[in-house]
Amino acid sequence: MTAFHSHLPVLQVIVPMLTAPLVILLNQKRLPWIVATAASLCAFAIAVTLAMSVMAGQTIQYSLGAWPAPWGIELAVDAFSALMLLVVTGASSVALLAGAQSLDKDIEHHRQPLFYAAWLLALSGLAGILVTADAFNIFVFMEISSLASYVLISGGPDKRALPAVFKYLVMGTIGATFYLIGVGLIYMMTGTLNLADMAFRIEDVADQTPILLAAGFITIGLALKAAIFPLHIWLPNAYTYAPNMVTVFLAACATKVAIYVLLRFDFFVFQPNLVGHDFQFTFFLLPLSLLAILVGSSVAIFEPKLKRLMAWSSVAQIGYITLGASLLSVSGTTASVLHIFNHSLAKGALFLVMACLGMRIAQLRIDNIAGIAQKMPWTMAAFVLAGLSLIGVPGTAGFISKWYLITASFESGAMGIALVVIILISSLMAVVYIWRIVESAYFRQPEEDLVITEAPIPLLLMTWVVVLMNVYFGFAPGVPIELATGAAELLHGQTP
Amino acid sequence: MELLGLYYYWVFAILLMIGLYAVIVKLNLIKKLIGLSLFQAAVFLLYITMGKLEGGTAPIVTDANANGLFSNPLPQVLILTAIVVGISTMALGLGIVIRIKEEYGTIEEDEIQEIDK
Numbered sequence: 301m302t303a304f305h306s307h308l309p310v311l312q313v314i315v316p317m318l319t320a321p322l323v324i325l326l327n328q329k330r331l332p333w334i335v336a337t338a339a340s341l342c343a344f345a346i347a348v349t350l351a352m353s354v355m356a357g358q359t360i361q362y363s364l365g366a367w368p369a370p371w372g373i374e375l376a377v378d379a380f381s382a383l384m385l386l387v388v389t390g391a392s393s394v395a396l397l398a399g400a401q402s403l404d405k406d407i408e409h410h411r412q413p414l415f416y417a418a419w420l421l422a423l424s425g426l427a428g429i430l431v432t433a434d435a436f437n438i439f440v441f442m443e444i445s446s447l448a449s450y451v452l453i454s455g456g457p458d459k460r461a462l463p464a465v466f467k468y469l470v471m472g473t474i475g476a477t478f479y480l481i482g483v484g485l486i487y488m489m490t491g492t493l494n495l496a497d498m499a500f501r502i503e504d505v506a507d508q509t510p511i512l513l514a515a516g517f518i519t520i521g522l523a524l525k526a527a528i529f530p531l532h533i534w535l536p537n538a539y540t541y542a543p544n545m546v547t548v549f550l551a552a553c554a555t556k557v558a559i560y561v562l563l564r565f566d567f568f569v570f571q572p573n574l575v576g577h578d579f580q581f582t583f584f585l586l587p588l589s590l591l592a593i594l595v596g597s598s599v600a601i602f603e604p605k606l607k608r609l610m611a612w613s614s615v616a617q618i619g620y621i622t623l624g625a626s627l628l629s630v631s632g633t634t635a636s637v638l639h640i641f642n643h644s645l646a647k648g649a650l651f652l653v654m655a656c657l658g659m660r661i662a663q664l665r666i667d668n669i670a671g672i673a674q675k676m677p678w679t680m681a682a683f684v685l686a687g688l689s690l691i692g693v694p695g696t697a698g699f700i701s702k703w704y705l706i707t708a709s710f711e712s713g714a715m716g717i718a719l720v721v722i723i724l725i726s727s728l729m730a731v732v733y734i735w736r737i738v739e740s741a742y743f744r745q746p747e748e749d750l751v752i753t754e755a756p757i758p759l760l761l762m763t764w765v766v767v768l769m770n771v772y773f774g775f776a777p778g779v780p781i782e783l784a785t786g787a788a789e790l791l792h793g794q795t796p
Numbered sequence: 797m798e799l800l801g802l803y804y805y806w807v808f809a810i811l812l813m814i815g816l817y818a819v820i821v822k823l824n825l826i827k828k829l830i831g832l833s834l835f836q837a838a839v840f841l842l843y844i845t846m847g848k849l850e851g852g853t854a855p856i857v858t859d860a861n862a863n864g865l866f867s868n869p870l871p872q873v874l875i876l877t878a879i880v881v882g883i884s885t886m887a888l889g890l891g892i893v894i895r896i897k898e899e900y901g902t903i904e905e906d907e908i909q910e911i912d913k
Contacts, residue, residue, distance in 0.1 A: 436874055443881045447888055454892060459899040463908050466892050470819055473832055473885050480839055480878060487871070488846045 305349075309362040309375040309431045312346045312385065313441075315339055317424035320417040327413055330400070336416035337396040340423060344393045347385035347427075354382040355782060361433075370497040376433040379786030380637065384553075384560050387644045388426045391552035392419070394648065398762030399545035402655045406456045406543035415455050419549070422448035426557050435483045436493045438561055439476060442525065445557070446472045449550055456543035464537035471524055471534045475558075478521025485514035486569075499569045506573040515570050515577060519584070522565070525558035528585075528622055529592030532615045539611035544655035547607065551614055552648040556640045559618070563625055563633070567791035571628075578628055585626035590722055592619030597729035601736070606664040607654050609733055610647065613690065616726060617643045623719070624705050627712050633788035634781075635704035641780045642689070642697040645770050649686035652763040653679055656755035666736060671746035676754050680741045682767045687734035689770040692727055697773040700781070702727065804845040811838035823905040825893045829886060836882040840875050847871035 319339035326332045353360060360377040363369060377385070396419070407415050425445025429438050450472070454465040487493055489510050490501040505511055520531075527535040535555070539547050570577045596616030603609040621643070624636030654664060656679040661668055673680040689696035692703075702723065709719040754760065773780060800806075811834055818831025852867035893903055900908050 436877075440877055440881065443885070447881075447884055450888055450892070454895070460912055462892055462896045462899060463905075463912065466825060466889070466896065469885065469889050469892065470828060470832060474816070474819065474835065476881075477836055477839055481842065484839065484843050484846065484871070487874075 305353075306362065308346050308350055309360055309377050310364065312343060312350070312389075312431055313424050313428045315342050315346070315424075316420040316427065320420040320424070323417045323420060324413050327410075329409070332413040332416045333396070333400050333403070336420055337393070339420055340389065340393045340396050343423060343427060344386075344389040347382070347389040350377050351382040351386055351783065353377075354379055354786070355779075370492055370494045373437055374433040374494055374496075375431045376496075377431055378790055379783045380560065380564070380790060381430045383637065383641060383780065383783040383787060384430045384557065385427060387641055388423070388430065388553045388557065391549050391644060391648055392423045394652075394762050394766060395545050395549040395552075398652060398759045399548070399655065400758065401756045402545050402659060402759060403543065405659065406545075411455070415452070418448045418451040418455070419546075421445070422452060422549075422554075426553060429557050429561060433495050434493050435486070435495055435498065435565075439480050439483060442479070442558075442561070443476055445554070446476065446525075449546075449554060452546040452550070453538050453542040455546070456541065458541040460537070461541035464534075464541050468534040468538045471531070475521045475524030475531075478517045478524070480521075482514040482516075482518035482521060485510040485517070489514075495564070495568055499572065502569060503573045507575065511574070515574060518565055519562065519581075522558050522562040525555070526562060526622075527555045527558075527615065527618055529588050529595060529615060529619060532592070532596075532618070535615060536608050536611040539614065540605060540608040544607075544651070544658045548648055548651040548655060551611070551651050552644040555614070555618060556621070556644065559621055559625075559640065563636070563791060567633075567793075572793060582626045582628055585622050589619045589623035589626055590719075592616060593623070593722060593726045594729075597726045597733070600733045601729060603733075604665050604667070606657070606666065606669070606737065607651075609666075609737075610650055610654065613730065613733065614647060616730075617647065617690075620701075620705060620723075623723075624708060627708050629708060629711060630785075630788045630792050631704065631708040631711055633791055634784045635701055635708045637784040637787045638704055638777075638780055639701035641784065642701040642770075642773065645697050645766060645773065646686055646689040649682065649763060649766040649770055650690060652759070652766060653683040653686060656682075656759055656763055659755050659759065660752040666740050669737070669741050670744035671741070672752075673741040674746075675752050678760055679755050679763070680738075682760075682763045683741070684738060685767045686770060687738065689774070691730045691734060695771065695774045697770045697777065699774055700777045804841070808838050808842045808845070811835075811841065825896065825903045825905065826890075828905075829889045829893065832889070833882070833886055836878070836885075840879060840882075843871040843875040843878070 316339050323332050323335050326335060354377060362375040364373040422445050425441045425448060428441030432438055450465050450469050454461050486498060489505045489508060490498055492498050492501055524531045539551055566581060593616045596612050596619060600609050600612040603612055621636050621639050624632045624639060657664055689698040692698040706720050706723060709716040815831045815835030815838060819828050822828050847868040849865055849867045852865045855866035855869050897903050900911055
C-alpha cells in the first residue's frame with residue numbers, strides 16, 4: 301500500500317470539502333458545475349478504490365493526525381461503509397453529470413457557485429459520516445450534511461419548499477440533538493467516543509440507567525433523521541418541492557446514511573451488551589416498518605403529484621430496509637443493506653425521470669402527463685424499467701433485494717409467512733401506483749396538442765445509465781451481494 | 797433528598813422539555829426557533845456539567861499539582877463544536893423564516909398552511 305493509498309479515507313471527505321470554498325470563487329458560466337462535478341467524480345473514484353481494497357480483504361483504518369485510536373479520531377472503512385460510499389458518491393456524481401440544464405432552470409446563474417458549494421458540503425458531510433469511527437464526529441458530519449441539504453432543498457424556485465425545509469430543519473435538529481444527548485450519556489459512563497472502544501467498555505456499565513436512556517435517545521434521534529415511520533412527516537414535502545436534481549441526490553442517499561448510523565450503533569454497541577435490547581429493537585422497529593410499508597404505499601396510490609408519489613414510495617421503501625434489519629438475522633441484515641443499494645438505484649432512476657419530465661412540463665401531476673409517451677418515448681421507457689425495479693420484477697435489481705428479504709422472512713418462523721404476505725401486498729400496491737403513471741403517459745390522449753420534445757441529451761443519457769445499472773445488477777448482483785453480506789456479518793459480529 | 801441533589805440534571809431536563817414544548821406547540825416560526833435554541837442549550841449544559849468535578853481545577857499539570865484533582869476538559873471542547881453547529885442551525889433557520897415572510901407575508905404556521913392549500 302502506497303503512502304497516497306493509505307490517505308484515501310480522509311481524502312474521501314476533504315476533497316469535496318476543500319473544493320466547496322473554491323467553487324464559490326468561480327463565476328464563469330459553466331465553471332462551478334465543472335469543478336463540482338470533477339470533485340464529485342474524484343470522490344467516486346476514491347470510493348471505488350476503497351471498495352476494491354475492502355473486497356480484497358483489507359481492513360482500512362486511518363488515525364487522523366497520527367493520534368492513535370481511542371484518543372484521536374479514527375477513520376475506518378469496512379464492507380458496509382464501502383458500499384454506502386459507493387451509493388453516496390455515485391448518486392452525487394450521476395445527479396451532477398445529468399443535471400446541468402435542470403439546475404440552470406431551477407437556480408439563477410449568480411447563485412450557482414454557492415449552490416454547488418452547498419452540494420459539495422452535503423457530499424463531504426455524508427461521506428464523513430460513513431468513514432468515521434467516532435461517535436461525536438458522526439454528529440458533526442451529520443449536521444454539516446443536514447445544514448447543506450436544507451440549503452439545497454430550499455434553493456429552488458418553488459416557494460412551498462420553504463415551509464417544508466423549515467419543518468425538516470426543526471425535526472432534523474431535534475433528531476441530531478437527541479443523538480448528541482445519547483452520545484453524551486454514553487461518554488459520561490464510558491469516557492470514550494470511539495465506537496469500537498465504546499462497544500468494549502459499555503459492557504461493564506450496560507445495566508445502568510444512563511446507558512439505557514442513551515440507547516433510547518440515539519435510536520429515536522436517528523429514526524427521525526432516517527424518516528422511519530411515523531417520524532417521516534418532514535420527508536414528502538421536502539422531496540417534492542426541492543429542485544429536481546437535489547431530490548435525485550438526497551432521495552438516493554440522505555436517509556440511508558442515517559439508517560447506516562442507526563444499524564452500526566445498534567448492532568455494534570448496544571445489542572451485544574444490553575440485556576434484552578435485541579428484543580426491544582425488533583419490537584420497536586418491526587411494527588413501524590410494516591406500517592411504513594403499508595401506509596407509504598397506500599398514500600402513494602392516491603397521490604396526484606408525481607414527485608410526492610415517489611416520496612411516499614420512499615417512505616415505504618425505508619420500511620423494507622428497516623424490516624430486514626429488525627429480523628436480527630444475518631440474512632435479514634444482508635437484505636436490508638442490499639435494499640439500501642438497490643433502492644438507491646431504482647429511486648435515483650425514477651427521480652431522474654421526474655427531472656426529465658420537469659424539463660418539459662411545469663406541473664408534475666398525473667393528469668398533466670397524459671399521452672406524454674408519444675413525445676418523450678425514451679423518458680417514459682426509462683420510467684417503466686425503473687418502475688419494474690422498484691416493484692421488484694425478476695431481472696431487475698429490485699428483485700434481488702426483495703428475494704433476500706422474503707428468504708430472510710421465511711427463516712424467522714411462523715411470523716415470517718405474515719411478513720411475506722405483507723411484502724407481496726405492498727409490491728402489488730407498488731404495481732398500482734407505477735401503473736397509474738404508465739397508464740396516464742401511454743394510454744390516455746393528451747388534452748391539447750403537446751408541443752414538447754424529448755429531455756436534454758445529457759440528462760436522458762444519465763437516466764439510462766442508471767436504468768441499465770438496475771438491469772445489470774438484476775442479472776449480475778455479485779458485487780453488492782458480496783459487500784452486503786460482508787456488512788451483515790460484520791454487524792452481527794461474525795468474522796467474514 | 798437524593799433527587800434534588802442532582803439538581804443540575806433537573807435543570808437540563810426541564811430546559812429540554814420547555815424547548816421541545818415550544819417547538820411543538822407554538823405556531824409562530826420565530827418562537828419555534830427560540831424553543832429549538834433552548835432545546836440545544838439544555839444539551840450544552842448536560843455536557844458541561846458532566847465534565848465538572850467538585851474541587852477540580854483546569855487540567856494544567858505541573859510538578860506541584862501532579863496528583864491534583866482535574867476537571868475533564870473534553871466535554872467542553874465537544875460542546876464548543878456543538879454550539880457552533882447550533883449557531884449555524886439558528887442562522888439558517890432565521891434565514892429561512894425571512895424568506896418565508898417575503899414569499900408568504902406571514903410567519904404563522906397555520907396561515908402558511910392555509911395559503912398553501
